[in-house]
Structure formats: structure tokens, C-alpha cells
Amino acid sequence: PQKIIIDTDPGQDDAVAILLALASPEEIDLLGITCVAGNVPLPLTIKNARIICELAGKTDVKIFAGCDRPIARPLVTAEHVHGKTGLDGITLPDPVMPVQDGHAVDFLIETLRAEPAGTVTLCPIGPLTNIATALTRAPDIAARIKQIVLMGGAYFEVGNITPAAEFNIYVDPEAADIVFRSGAPLVVMPLDVTHKALTNAARVDAFRSLPGRVGPAVASWTDFFERFDKEKYGSEGAPLHDPCTVAWLLRPDIFSGRHINVMIETKGEFTLGMTVADWWRVSGRAPNAQFIGDVDAEGFFALLTERLARL
Ligand code: BDR
Numbered sequence: 303p304q305k306i307i308i309d310t311d312p313g314q315d316d317a318v319a320i321l322l323a324l325a326s327p328e329e330i331d332l333l334g335i336t337c338v339a340g341n342v343p344l345p346l347t348i349k350n351a352r353i354i355c356e357l358a359g360k361t362d363v364k365i366f367a368g369c370d371r372p373i374a375r376p377l378v379t380a381e382h383v384h385g386k387t388g389l390d391g392i393t394l395p396d397p398v399m400p401v402q403d404g405h406a407v408d409f410l411i412e413t414l415r416a417e418p419a420g421t422v423t424l425c426p427i428g429p430l431t432n433i434a435t436a437l438t439r440a441p442d443i444a445a446r447i448k449q450i451v452l453m454g455g456a457y458f459e460v461g462n463i464t465p466a467a468e469f470n471i472y473v474d475p476e477a478a479d480i481v482f483r484s485g486a487p488l489v490v491m492p493l494d495v496t497h498k499a500l501t502n503a504a505r506v507d508a509f510r511s512l513p514g515r516v517g518p519a520v521a522s523w524t525d526f527f528e529r530f531d532k533e534k535y536g537s538e539g540a541p542l543h544d545p546c547t548v549a550w551l552l553r554p555d556i557f558s559g560r561h562i563n564v565m566i567e568t569k570g571e572f573t574l575g576m577t578v579a580d581w582w583r584v585s586g587r588a589p590n591a592q593f594i595g596d597v598d599a600e601g602f603f604a605l606l607t608e609r610l611a612r613l
């Protein structure tokens with residue numbers, strides 16, 4: 303199996319990404335979950351990561367607390383999307399499984415140095431603060447990372463937190479800038495693709511009818527989460543942003559994109575946090591990211607349902 307670390311700010315869609323990884327032990331060896339402030343403040347993202355692992359009965363997962371605010375800015379959160387707890391939609395028991403000693407950034411650095419170079423994949427699905435802090439503190443790890451498969455950014459679909467920016471990048475653009483300039487191979491899941499991974503009634507019913515506790519919980523989460531997109535954008539359902547990263551690790555064949563240059567706007571008055579994606583390759587700048595634009599949504603939901611059924 304591929305060794306991965308999920309860096310996350312759960313979030314209902316983060317929860318589904320984590321569950322998809324936990325449901326796929328043959329392909330994915332989850333070395334740890336590192337939590338970051340994002341959708342909700344850090345204490346809640348740590349709590350939520352534990353709730354999610356306990357829901358799946360995986361209480362031996364290593365969970366680490368990371369950075370509680372962006373590198374250079376105050377934290378912006380997204381309770382307007384995810385609710386007060388970050389996991390609104392169903393009430394689950396308070397978690398009892400432990401949080402590991404030590405900081406998430408130290409865990410990232412130590413793991414990347416301890417494992418053979420080129421064997422560990424990072425899956426960041428929140429603001430990039432922990433990853434950028436690790437890269438800044440230990441520049442040697444950049445060359446040891448197999449790949450960074452992240453959810454963030456947008457190009458043709460532009461912004462969901464400002465007209466120009468996607469939430470994860472906007473919250474910590476300085477961190478994103480460090481990651482996109484790091485030289486580590488990047489696979490980017492922007493809104494362009496995640497807005498195609500949309501729930502609908504049949505897809506949510508399929509989750510709800512699964513035996514066990516996980517499927518119905520996921521259905522409750524997506525029911526809650528989709529209200530926002532339906533009311534705000536008139537969209538058909540909820541975009542399952544974050545699970546696109548783990549799904550790409552399992553089934554890269556259902557995604558397509560382009561290897562292009564992507565830079566982060568860190569100064570723009572109106573465009574702060576924009577992912578400036580050179581889709582038409584007009585800049586002459588070297589490609590640094592596989593920027594994904596499309597997914598076979600039927601294949602994506604079939605994979606998700608089949609895997610969640612295993613938990
Ligand atoms: C991203 O922002 C968060 O609200 C979601 O969890 C996802 O990671 C989408 O813009």
C-alpha cells in the first residue's frame with residue numbers, strides 16, 4: 303500500500319476523505335492524520351478527526367495537533383458551510399481515543415526523514431499551514447516527498463470564499479505559495495473538478511442504505527452540507543471536494559487534467575489566494591502541478607459507496 307498522511311480541518315467532506323482512506327487498507331497505509339485550523343478552529347478539527355476515526359472503529363490511527371492559525375494572517379473559518387461544530391448534520395459521541403504527543407509539523411518532518419525518500423504521499427485537504435511550516439523548517443523534506451495530492455484552488459470555476467479564491471488557499475495564501483514553489487510533485491484538485499463530484503438524491507440514498515453506522519452518517523453529513531451549495535449556487539447537491547484527493551490515489555484513471563504552472567496570488571487587492579493556473583501554457587513558467595479538471599462522477603460515487611460499505 304501507498305503510505306500517506308492526511309492533513310485536514312474536518313469538515314464533512316474531510317470526513318468522507320478520511321473514511322475513504324480508512325476503508326482502503328489494501329491500497330492505503332494511513333501513517334497519521336495531522337490537524338490544522340481551517341473550517342473551524344483547531345480544537346474542533348482535532349475533536350472531529352477523532353470522532354471520524356471512532357465512527358469507523360479505527361481507534362489506533364495516529365492523530366496530531368498542528369498549527370492553530372495561518373502563517374501571516376488571522377484565521378478565517380467556514381461555519382457558514384460546515385456548521386458550528388464543523389461536522390453538523392449528525393450528533394456523534396464525544397471521542398475518547400487519544401491525540402498523539404508532539405506537534406503535527408514535527409511528525410511530518412520526522413516521518414518524511416525516517417521513511418525511504420519518495421515513498422510518502424501527503425494529502426492536504428485544509429489550509430496548507432502545517433505543510434508549509436514543515437517545508438520551511440526542514441527544506442530537505444521537499445525532495446523526500448513522493449507527491450502532494452491536495453484539495454485547493456480553482457481556475458475556470460474561480461472562487462467560493464471570494465470571487466477569485468477557493469477557501470483552503472485563501473485562508474493561508476503564504477503557506478500555499480511555499481507549497482507550490484517547493485518543487486515537490488503536486489496533484490491539485492481545484493473546484494473545477496470537485497464541483498463535478500456532486501451528490502444527488504440517488505447517491506445519498508446509496509450511502510444511507512449501507513449497513514452499519516458509517517453510510518447513514520455520511521448521508522446525514524452530505525444532507526447538511528448540500529444545503530449551502532443548493533441555496534447559494536442553485537447546485538444539484540454537495541460537492542465532495544476533499545474525497546477527490548484520496549479517490550485519485552485509488553483510481554487516477556477516472557480523473558483528467560493538465561501538467562501546468564500554478565502560482566499563488568499573495569498580494570492582490572481583489573485576488574488574494576487565487577491559484578493562477580497557466581492552463582493555456584502562455585507564461586513560459588515551468589509546470590509544477592498536475593491540475594485536475596474533470597472526473598467521471600459515476601465512477602467516483604461507485605468507488606465511494608463500495609468502499610464505505612466495507613467500514
Ligand atoms: C474546501 O474548503 C473546505 O470548506 C472544504 O472542507 C474543502 O477542503 C473547499 O473549498
Ligand code: CA
Pocket residue numbers: 310311312313315316341427428544
Ligand atoms: Ca477541508
